[in-house]
Amino acid sequence: MYAQMVKSEGMKSLEDMSPEERAFQERIDRGEKIEPKEWMPEGYRKTLIRQIGQHAHSEIVGQLPEGNWITRAPTLERKAILLAKVQDEAGHGLYLYSAAETLGVSRDELMEKLHSGAMKYSSIFNYPTLTWADMGAVGWLVDGAAIMNQVPLQRTSYGPYSRAMIRICKEESFHQRQGYAIMMKMAQGTPEQKEMAQDALNRFWYPALMMFGPSDKDSVHSAQSMAWKIKMNTNDELRQKFVDETVPQAEYLGLTVPDETLKWNDERGHYDFAQPDWEEFFEVLKGNGPCNRERLEARRNAWEQGAWFRDGLTAYAEKSAARRAAALAAE
Numbered sequence: 001m002y003a004q005m006v007k008s009e010g011m012k013s014l015e016d017m018s019p020e021e022r023a024f025q026e027r028i029d030r031g032e033k034i035e036p037k038e039w040m041p042e043g044y045r046k047t048l049i050r051q052i053g054q055h056a057h058s059e060i061v062g063q064l065p066e067g068n069w070i071t072r073a074p075t076l077e078r079k080a081i082l083l084a085k086v087q088d089e090a091g092h093g094l095y096l097y098s099a100a101e102t103l104g105v106s107r108d109e110l111m112e113k114l115h116s117g118a119m120k121y122s123s124i125f126n127y128p129t130l131t132w133a134d135m136g137a138v139g140w141l142v143d144g145a146a147i148m149n150q151v152p153l154q155r156t157s158y159g160p161y162s163r164a165m166i167r168i169c170k171e172e173s174f175h176q177r178q179g180y181a182i183m184m185k186m187a188q189g190t191p192e193q194k195e196m197a198q199d200a201l202n203r204f205w206y207p208a209l210m211m212f213g214p215s216d217k218d219s220v221h222s223a224q225s226m227a228w229k230i231k232m233n234t235n236d237e238l239r240q241k242f243v244d245e246t247v248p249q250a251e252y253l254g255l256t257v258p259d260e261t262l263k264w265n266d267e268r269g270h271y272d273f274a275q276p277d278w279e280e281f282f283e284v285l286k287g288n289g290p291c292n293r294e295r296l297e298a299r300r301n302a303w304e305q306g307a308w309f310r311d312g313l314t315a316y317a318e319k320s321a322a323r324r325a326a327a328l329a330a331e
């Protein structure tokens, strides 16, 4: 499989690889998992740190748009569900930071890179959540897109990442359903509520399509990442799958996907759909989206204001270790 991909993508051919690199690629092609202390090419390690780190940052920054609605959820039940969901995202971030740490990067380094803007997080979280219906749209579309991308990643070649994905996917499915349940309630509610649901779909549709990354022709990492099975599908493949699964769900809600060109294509067996505005996507990546500044500021503040707590934990760990060492010496 690898031999067929290399030439067109300008990657190393099997003949140009060192014996170690070739043996590594053969392990990947056989479907073996790579574990933390095993030999791996430097590029593989760096790509994983970039992808897992960005993924972890997305989970953490991703708490902010929904956290915005915890105090304003319409019922106690909705508040409890939303609170649990946002806590789940924090947990996902922590599994993923731990997976990244197995590659030799510290959590402090990753945090520093997020706060300085050197590392990215998903573009979607730079859009505001303006109404309660947005909680429905985020769960339905944003978690829906996240699952579409993460289910194949359960088979990714790096063991700790793959295992984190298995657990995360179970929780993401609940998140997607709770979002769809909010959309159902709103879409079947008063005309004003239905209008809010439609408005949320209108605002989140294209940003959700952007979550899969640029179109394949502009995706710089896909070929190598797929050869290493760090990625299992191209960006366009997953985007198409998302559209095919989501359009019937919108129809069931009685809502209209904001795309006049959307049409089932019998020949292809897929929907034809309009691409998002890629200029807007690259602007958001450069830091110029509607909420980029606000999101990073919130994370930097949380980090600074949490310093006393981290210091306390470190001091306690050091004290406990010293106590244990003293007890051992006294035995």
Ligand SMILES: CC(C)(COP(=O)(O)OP(=O)(O)OC[C@H]1O[C@@H](n2cnc3c(N)ncnc32)[C@H](O)[C@@H]1OP(=O)(O)O)[C@@H](O)C(=O)NCCC(=O)NCCSC(=O)Cc1ccccc1
Binding pocket: 050, 051, 054, 055, 056, 058, 059, 062, 063, 089, 120, 121, 122, 123, 124, 138, 142, 143, 146, 149, 210, 211, 212, 213, 214, 218, 219, 220, 221, 222, 225, 231, 235, 285
């Ligand atoms: C598919 C892709 C996102 C991008 O493919 P790649 O092969 O890596 O890149 P490619 O060559 O195609 O692109 C070129 C450049 O563009 C960057 N870029 C691309 N797209 C985006 C984007 N949308 N946003 C920002 N940047 C993007 C890309 O990094 C690269 O720039 P670089 O060279 O790094 O400077 C991949 O990294 C992946 O599968 N990640 C794992 C899944 C994951 O991270 N999920 C997180 C969301 S789910 C969630 O959080 C759950 C949740 C739900 C609700 C509430 C709370 C939480």
